Amino acid sequence: MIPRGPNSPPLVVASKAMRWRAPLILFGGAILAASLLTLYFQFEIIMHAAPNTELFMDHRHQEQNEKNAKKKRGGSKLPRIAIISSHIPSSQAKDSSRIQLLDHLVNKVCYAHLWNYDFIFNMTPGFNNEDIDKAPWLEFGTWHRVPHISSRIGDYDWILYADIDYVFTDMSRPLESFLKEFELYGKDPSVFLPLDQRPSKFMFSAFAVMLKNSVFGSAVLENWMDFGRGLCPNGNFPREELNGKLKYDWKHSDQPGIWYSLVKTHMDFFQAQKDGTVTHWCNEATGFVNSTWGFAPEINSYFKKINAKTGSDGKSLRDVPDAQPIIWSTSNMERGTPYNGLGYQMKFGKRPNDTEALMAFALHKAKEMPDFFHMELDICKRIHGCYANYTNDGILQIGCNGIQYPVATG
Numbered sequence: 001m002i003p004r005g006p007n008s009p010p011l012v013v014a015s016k017a018m019r020w021r022a023p024l025i026l027f028g029g030a031i032l033a034a035s036l037l038t039l040y041f042q043f044e045i046i047m048h049a050a051p052n053t054e055l056f057m058d059h060r061h062q063e064q065n066e067k068n069a070k071k072k073r074g075g076s077k078l079p080r081i082a083i084i085s086s087h088i089p090s091s092q093a094k095d096s097s098r099i100q101l102l103d104h105l106v107n108k109v110c111y112a113h114l115w116n117y118d119f120i121f122n123m124t125p126g127f128n129n130e131d132i133d134k135a136p137w138l139e140f141g142t143w144h145r146v147p148h149i150s151s152r153i154g155d156y157d158w159i160l161y162a163d164i165d166y167v168f169t170d171m172s173r174p175l176e177s178f179l180k181e182f183e184l185y186g187k188d189p190s191v192f193l194p195l196d197q198r199p200s201k202f203m204f205s206a207f208a209v210m211l212k213n214s215v216f217g218s219a220v221l222e223n224w225m226d227f228g229r230g231l232c233p234n235g236n237f238p239r240e241e242l243n244g245k246l247k248y249d250w251k252h253s254d255q256p257g258i259w260y261s262l263v264k265t266h267m268d269f270f271q272a273q274k275d276g277t278v279t280h281w282c283n284e285a286t287g288f289v290n291s292t293w294g295f296a297p298e299i300n301s302y303f304k305k306i307n308a309k310t311g312s313d314g315k316s317l318r319d320v321p322d323a324q325p326i327i328w329s330t331s332n333m334e335r336g337t338p339y340n341g342l343g344y345q346m347k348f349g350k351r352p353n354d355t356e357a358l359m360a361f362a363l364h365k366a367k368e369m370p371d372f373f374h375m376e377l378d379i380c381k382r383i384h385g386c387y388a389n390y391t392n393d394g395i396l397q398i399g400c401n402g403i404q405y406p407v408a409t410g
Helices: 016-049 054-072 102-114 129-134 141-155 176-184 215-228 255-269 296-305 314-318 354-358 371-382
Strands: 081-086 118-123 158-162 166-168 191-193 208-212 326-328 362-364 387-390 396-400 403-405 407-409
Touching: 081 102, 081 141, 102 118, 102 166, 102 371, 102 387, 102 396, 102 403, 118 141, 118 396, 118 403, 141 158, 141 208, 141 215, 141 255, 191 215, 208 215, 215 255, 255 296, 396 407
Parallel strands: 081 118, 081 158, 118 407, 191 326
Antiparallel strands: 158 208, 166 362, 191 208, 387 396, 396 403
């Protein structure tokens, strides 16, 4: 006990009355505190349950703002893209039932693996014997890609059809980079095409064709197939036979068919621009397609007359009309740009040199492949486990990193 001095305050001694009131005060305080807590929790429940509170409205408004912002920036969802290639043995290329360019397949499946695209290889005939009896040119292998694309385009946003002898040389560039380039310049195409080394022309080698799952893209496929089944009373073009079968001529391939389809589809969708450039598809006197050279002059004259533009990047893309549904690749041999769209045609005509080929996104080339192709092919096989080979039973297998890609046969 602390000793008390003369100046200490008087000692207060609690009376009996104060002693019994203290517990009562404490008990009352506890009841008051409990009541306040009850009111607090009731208020919290009301606030969480009330659908029209300002707090809830602010939260919902914030969510809507986020959704609107996502729409404005295109969202985070990537387009669904598939790469399709096919092989149907025919007299068109005098090839065997076995694919010779297996390394070219490894290149494509490696690219698809790196960018998480579906890769579909189709060896199923797109036409039956009755179809071929009516239109003998459908026997030629390249025609089968039209039904191959048509059967799968509904599953994807974009499909790139690539010939077997088409290879990617810039593995670091995804197909989305082209789509973003178009979006940047305010273009919304449904067809993306390569361009031969003649930018003043609209005809092209169809070694690669990129089609959008759109009304226009579907119409291109339909008109392409209509041409394939025979546009005119006597077919499409005069024919020669060899050993009792139709002799192959490039005009009987699907190449003139896509040229026709692009013109026909564009005319159907843009009636105001139908100017009579091509109105009579068939020559009444001959019963064949009214063209002097496989519909090449017609595609060039039509798109030139309506002021269509070629180009897939920079100034050339800027000058493409916003409503133009077809984008032709830039030909950098003529324009001095490091970009060349879907790739170089290197099988005939004017070709790029080694430096220009090194800058290419892709090449249409079957033989004497450049050194960098073999270097990256080795990396694809060794690091990413990519392969394309035949089993002992003659079954084609394609895959990467333990994932086997579908090979449709029939």
